[in-house]
Amino acid sequence: MSAPDYRPTVFLPKTDFPMKAGLPEKEPQILAKWQAADLYAQLRAARKGRDKFIYHDGPPYANGDMHIGHALNHILKDAVVRTQSLLGKDVPYVPGWDCHGLPIEWKVEEAYRAKKQNKDEVPAKEFRAECRAYAQHWVNVQAGQLQRLGINGDWKKPYLTMDFASEATIVSELLKFAESGQLYRGAKPVMWSPVEKTALADAEVEYHDITSTQIDVAFEIVEAPNAPELVGAYAVIWTTTPWTIPVNQGIAYSEDVDYICVEHLHPELIQSSQPGQAPAAGKSLKERTKRVIVAAALLEQIAKERMPLGLKTDRVLWRGKGADFAGAVARHPMHKLGGFFATPRPFLPGDFVTTDQGTGLVHMAPDHGEDDFALCKAHGINPVFAVEADGRYRADWLWLGGEAKNVINPNLNAPDGPICSDLKAAGALLSAGPFAHSYPHSWRSKKKVIFRCTPQWFVPMDKPIGPSVALRAPPPHPKNGEDVAVPPQAPLGEGDHAQHGGGADTLRARALAAIAATHFTPDKGRNRIGSMVEGRPDWVLSRQRAWGVPITLFVDRKTGDYLVDKSINQKIIERFKAEGVDAWTPEFARELLGDRVDQYEMITDILDVWFDSGCTHAYVLESGRWPEYSWPADLYLEGSDQHRGWFQSSLLQSCATRGRAPYKAILTHGFTMDASGRKMSKSEGNVINPLDVMKTFGADILRLWALSVDFTEDHRIGDEILKGVADQYRKLRNTFRYLLGALDGFSDAERLPVAEMPALERWVLHRLAVLSGELKAAVNAYDFNRYTSLINDFVQNDLSAFAMDVRKDSLYCDAPTAPTRRAWRTVLDIVFHALTRWLAPVLVFTAEEVWATRYPDAQSVHLLEWPEIDAAWQDAALDKQFTLARKLREEAYLKLEELRRARKVGSFLEARVAITTAHSDRIAALAGLDLAELLLVAEVAITAGDTESLMVEKADLAKCARCWRHLPDVNAETELCGRCDAVVHG
Structure with a gap:
C-alpha cells in the first residue's frame, strides 16, 4: 500500500521572480523607467539637507566608444557614489568630458585628408565647429553607453570643457596665473611630435621599445691648453640619435672621470688585413690611424661591443682627468662645410656625464636635450632652431638642409643613411650598429617624438609665488573611515624641497605639501605622484594647434612682457562666456586695446588640454552651475596613469591659484589585462569589449566583475573569468529567488520578537550585525573587493549552505502560525531588506528587479538607505x-x-x-x-x-511521509510525525 500524497500540504515557496535573469533584455527596460522617473532628481530630493560627500568626476576623452578601462573606471565611481548615498549622505554626481585637444583635431583632419582637402585652407572658426561637433557626437555616444552600465548621474546637465562657460573658466584660471606672475615665455627643449606638429606634455607621452642606430663619432681636438699633447687626437662621443649630430655645438665631460687615449685602426685597414684583401692604398699614416679618447672605465666595453677590431687597448698613449679638458676645443666632423660647422666646439664640464654607458664624453645639441640646453646656456651657447615643426632640417641648413626625410625617419639615421655616410666619408664614423632601448612616443599618434627647442609658455615650478595668491586651508579629509584634520601646508625644511628653492613658497613646494596632506588609496600613490612632482620640469602650457582654449595674452613687442590689466582680463572672460574660444580674434584684440593694438603681439597658441582638465574643479565645484557641489572634493578617482595626468594637473593648477589640492583623497585603480595577464591589443585579438559583454551577459555581470577584483592592482578579464562571475551571480540571484518565495504573503503581523527566536535565527541576526559593521568599514575604505566578498561569503556559506538548508524543513512543513516558522520568516525579511540594499550599488538592475517584485508600487531601491541592523544582535557566545x-x-x-x-x-x-x-x-x-x-x-x-x-x-526510526524526517513519533497508520499530523489534520 503506497503512502498518501502529502505534497499539496507542504508550504513550498511561491514567486514569479524568474531563475533565468535575461539581463541583456531586461536591463534596458529598467533603465528606461529610471530615466522616465528621473531617478537622479528623486535621489537629490531624498538626500537634501544631509551631510555631503563631494565626488568630482575626472573627464574621459570624447573620442570613440567606451572600452573596458572606461567601464571599470565608471563602475568604481558609481559604486563610491551609491555606497556613500546608501550611508545616507547627499552625493551628487555630475559626469563630464574632456573635449579639446589633438586627438579630436587629428580625427577631423583625417576626414579632410580622406577628401584630399587641406585643413589649413579651412577658416579656423569653421574647423573648430567641426571639432566641436565631433566631440559632441562622442559625448552623446559615451553618455548612452555609460548609462547602459547603470551609472546614475546628472546626465541632463553634464560638464564639458568645451561649454562656453567652461572655456571662460579656463581662461579665468589662466589669467590668475598671469596676474600672479606665474607664467613666462621661453625657448626650451620640449617633447615635440613632428607628426602632429605640436609640443606634448609628459602625460601625453608613452614609451615603447625600439631599435635605433647607435654611432661613435670622432671630433678632432684643435686646442688643449692643459694637455697640448692631445691636439690632433679625437674625442669620441656616442649617441643613439644620429640626427642630432648636425646641430652639435659642444662636448661635455666630467671633471672627475679618468680618460684614456689609445690608437684606433681605420676600418679600411681592418678590412685589408683580412685574408685575400689588398692593403688600403693612398692613405697617409695619419689617415690610417687615429688617437682616440674615451673614459677609461668604458674602454674594454667599447672595444668588445662596438669596436672589436679597431681599438688597440693594450697601447695607452695618454691618461688623465676630465679637468684636463678645461679650455679645450674640437672641430665638428663636417667643419669643411663652413658657416655654423666651422665654429669651434668647446669642451664643457657637465655633472650629468657618467660612465654608465657610451664613451664618457657627451655631444651637446642644446636644441634637443634638457641637459644640453642648460649647460650650453650657462656658457653663452644658444639654440639654432635647425629642425622645423615637421621634423625636417630647415632648407637653408648647410648639412642636410631640405632633406625630404624627417629626423626620426629610420632611413635617415641608418648605418648606410645620409648622416652616417657623410660622417664615414669625413673619416669620423668609428662605429654604427643597432641599439635596443625604450623611446618616447605620442600616445595619440603612436609615433616617435623628439626633444625640440621652440618658444613656449611655461609655468615655473620653483619661482616664489607672490602674496597675491591666497592660501585656502584644507578642511578635514577622510582617512581609514575617519575625518582627520591636517594643516594647510606641510612644513618645508632643509630636506627634500631644498633643492627646489628651499623653504620658499613655490609651486613645487605647495604641491609637495598638498600631497603630504592628501589621503591615498592605495597609499603607494603618494610616492608615485610625489616623485613625479619632485623631479618634474616647468609646466609647458602652450600647444601649436587650433582646437583648444587660446592663451589669452598680449605680449609687448619691445619689452617681451605680457600685459596684465584686470579690467581687460575681465572683458576677455565675459566675451568667452558668450562666444567661447571663437571670441579670440584680431577684431576682439583691437576692440580691447584700441590704438595700442600694434604695440602688442596677440598670442595664438592654445592651452595644454591638461590645463583644461586641471581647471574642472573650478568650473564644476565652484561656479554655482551645480549648487549641490562645494569645494574641495572629498575624492578624485582615476587610473594610476593619472598621477602624471589629471591628478597632477589639477594639483598644480589648484596649488598655484588656491594654495592647496582641490581634493582631500585620491583613489586609483590598475589596468585591465586579458585572462593571461597580457595587455589588451587589437592586433593580439585579446580585447574584451564591454559593449559585447553587456549584450551577452548583461551590465550587472560586468559590475560584479569590476567590484570583485582587486582593482588597486592590475587585474584580469576573459571569457572564462566572466563565466565564473556569471555563476557567482546566478547563486546570488537564486538566493533572492528563495527569499522572495519564502516570504510570499509575509506581513508584520507574523513577526516574532528577537527574544523569542530560536538560536539559529538569533545567530543569523548576529552575523548580519557583524557583517553590517564590516561592510561599512569596506565602504569607507573604498574596498569594494572586500565588500562584495563579504556579502558573497555570507550568502553562500552562512545562508545557502547552512541556515537555509537547515530551515527548509521548518519553512515547508511547520504550521504557518508555528513560532519556528514565524521566526525564520521574520529573519528572512530582515535579510531580504539588508541584501537588496547592500547589493544595490553592485547589481543595480537586479536589485531593482528584486525590490519591484516584492514591492511593485514602492519607490526605487536606490532611494533607500543602509538597513536598520541592531548592533545589540551581536552575540559572541x-x-x-x-x-x-x-x-x-x-x-x-x-x-x-x-x-x-x-x-x-x-x-x-x-x-x-x-x-x-x-x-x-x-x-x-x-x-x-x-x-x-x-x-x-x-x-x-x-x-x-x-x-x-x-x-x-x-x-532505526520510521520516515514521515510528509517531511521525510526519520523520527520516533511517526504514526504507523498516517505515516506522519506528530508535527506534520497536527498541520495536516488540525
Missing part, C-alpha cells in the same frame, strides 16, 4: 557555539557521505550520529542546540568518554 556546531557538521558529513556511498542510507535524514568526547566543555557548548536539526540527520547523541570519536549508522 552564540557565535562560538555555532562555530563549534558547524565544524561538527563538516566532520559528520565526511562520514555520512561514506555511509551514503556504501548505500547503507539513501539520505543523511535516515542516519544517526554518535559523538564521544573527552572535553566536557564541548558538551556544554553544544547544549541547547538541536544537533539533529542542524546536521539534518535523524538523531545525534553526544556523550562523555575517554577518547574522541564520531560514528555514523542508519537510525
Whole structure:
C-alpha cells in the first residue's frame, strides 16, 4: 500500500521572480523607467539637507566608444557614489568630458585628408565647429553607453570643457596665473611630435621599445691648453640619435672621470688585413690611424661591443682627468662645410656625464636635450632652431638642409643613411650598429617624438609665488573611515624641497605639501605622484594647434612682457562666456586695446588640454552651475596613469591659484589585462569589449566583475573569468529567488520578537550585525573587493549552505502560525531588506528587479538607505557555539557521505550520529542546540568518554511521509510525525 500524497500540504515557496535573469533584455527596460522617473532628481530630493560627500568626476576623452578601462573606471565611481548615498549622505554626481585637444583635431583632419582637402585652407572658426561637433557626437555616444552600465548621474546637465562657460573658466584660471606672475615665455627643449606638429606634455607621452642606430663619432681636438699633447687626437662621443649630430655645438665631460687615449685602426685597414684583401692604398699614416679618447672605465666595453677590431687597448698613449679638458676645443666632423660647422666646439664640464654607458664624453645639441640646453646656456651657447615643426632640417641648413626625410625617419639615421655616410666619408664614423632601448612616443599618434627647442609658455615650478595668491586651508579629509584634520601646508625644511628653492613658497613646494596632506588609496600613490612632482620640469602650457582654449595674452613687442590689466582680463572672460574660444580674434584684440593694438603681439597658441582638465574643479565645484557641489572634493578617482595626468594637473593648477589640492583623497585603480595577464591589443585579438559583454551577459555581470577584483592592482578579464562571475551571480540571484518565495504573503503581523527566536535565527541576526559593521568599514575604505566578498561569503556559506538548508524543513512543513516558522520568516525579511540594499550599488538592475517584485508600487531601491541592523544582535557566545556546531557538521558529513556511498542510507535524514568526547566543555557548548536539526540527520547523541570519536549508522526510526524526517513519533497508520499530523489534520 503506497503512502498518501502529502505534497499539496507542504508550504513550498511561491514567486514569479524568474531563475533565468535575461539581463541583456531586461536591463534596458529598467533603465528606461529610471530615466522616465528621473531617478537622479528623486535621489537629490531624498538626500537634501544631509551631510555631503563631494565626488568630482575626472573627464574621459570624447573620442570613440567606451572600452573596458572606461567601464571599470565608471563602475568604481558609481559604486563610491551609491555606497556613500546608501550611508545616507547627499552625493551628487555630475559626469563630464574632456573635449579639446589633438586627438579630436587629428580625427577631423583625417576626414579632410580622406577628401584630399587641406585643413589649413579651412577658416579656423569653421574647423573648430567641426571639432566641436565631433566631440559632441562622442559625448552623446559615451553618455548612452555609460548609462547602459547603470551609472546614475546628472546626465541632463553634464560638464564639458568645451561649454562656453567652461572655456571662460579656463581662461579665468589662466589669467590668475598671469596676474600672479606665474607664467613666462621661453625657448626650451620640449617633447615635440613632428607628426602632429605640436609640443606634448609628459602625460601625453608613452614609451615603447625600439631599435635605433647607435654611432661613435670622432671630433678632432684643435686646442688643449692643459694637455697640448692631445691636439690632433679625437674625442669620441656616442649617441643613439644620429640626427642630432648636425646641430652639435659642444662636448661635455666630467671633471672627475679618468680618460684614456689609445690608437684606433681605420676600418679600411681592418678590412685589408683580412685574408685575400689588398692593403688600403693612398692613405697617409695619419689617415690610417687615429688617437682616440674615451673614459677609461668604458674602454674594454667599447672595444668588445662596438669596436672589436679597431681599438688597440693594450697601447695607452695618454691618461688623465676630465679637468684636463678645461679650455679645450674640437672641430665638428663636417667643419669643411663652413658657416655654423666651422665654429669651434668647446669642451664643457657637465655633472650629468657618467660612465654608465657610451664613451664618457657627451655631444651637446642644446636644441634637443634638457641637459644640453642648460649647460650650453650657462656658457653663452644658444639654440639654432635647425629642425622645423615637421621634423625636417630647415632648407637653408648647410648639412642636410631640405632633406625630404624627417629626423626620426629610420632611413635617415641608418648605418648606410645620409648622416652616417657623410660622417664615414669625413673619416669620423668609428662605429654604427643597432641599439635596443625604450623611446618616447605620442600616445595619440603612436609615433616617435623628439626633444625640440621652440618658444613656449611655461609655468615655473620653483619661482616664489607672490602674496597675491591666497592660501585656502584644507578642511578635514577622510582617512581609514575617519575625518582627520591636517594643516594647510606641510612644513618645508632643509630636506627634500631644498633643492627646489628651499623653504620658499613655490609651486613645487605647495604641491609637495598638498600631497603630504592628501589621503591615498592605495597609499603607494603618494610616492608615485610625489616623485613625479619632485623631479618634474616647468609646466609647458602652450600647444601649436587650433582646437583648444587660446592663451589669452598680449605680449609687448619691445619689452617681451605680457600685459596684465584686470579690467581687460575681465572683458576677455565675459566675451568667452558668450562666444567661447571663437571670441579670440584680431577684431576682439583691437576692440580691447584700441590704438595700442600694434604695440602688442596677440598670442595664438592654445592651452595644454591638461590645463583644461586641471581647471574642472573650478568650473564644476565652484561656479554655482551645480549648487549641490562645494569645494574641495572629498575624492578624485582615476587610473594610476593619472598621477602624471589629471591628478597632477589639477594639483598644480589648484596649488598655484588656491594654495592647496582641490581634493582631500585620491583613489586609483590598475589596468585591465586579458585572462593571461597580457595587455589588451587589437592586433593580439585579446580585447574584451564591454559593449559585447553587456549584450551577452548583461551590465550587472560586468559590475560584479569590476567590484570583485582587486582593482588597486592590475587585474584580469576573459571569457572564462566572466563565466565564473556569471555563476557567482546566478547563486546570488537564486538566493533572492528563495527569499522572495519564502516570504510570499509575509506581513508584520507574523513577526516574532528577537527574544523569542530560536538560536539559529538569533545567530543569523548576529552575523548580519557583524557583517553590517564590516561592510561599512569596506565602504569607507573604498574596498569594494572586500565588500562584495563579504556579502558573497555570507550568502553562500552562512545562508545557502547552512541556515537555509537547515530551515527548509521548518519553512515547508511547520504550521504557518508555528513560532519556528514565524521566526525564520521574520529573519528572512530582515535579510531580504539588508541584501537588496547592500547589493544595490553592485547589481543595480537586479536589485531593482528584486525590490519591484516584492514591492511593485514602492519607490526605487536606490532611494533607500543602509538597513536598520541592531548592533545589540551581536552575540559572541552564540557565535562560538555555532562555530563549534558547524565544524561538527563538516566532520559528520565526511562520514555520512561514506555511509551514503556504501548505500547503507539513501539520505543523511535516515542516519544517526554518535559523538564521544573527552572535553566536557564541548558538551556544554553544544547544549541547547538541536544537533539533529542542524546536521539534518535523524538523531545525534553526544556523550562523555575517554577518547574522541564520531560514528555514523542508519537510525532505526520510521520516515514521515510528509517531511521525510526519520523520527520516533511517526504514526504507523498516517505515516506522519506528530508535527506534520497536527498541520495536516488540525
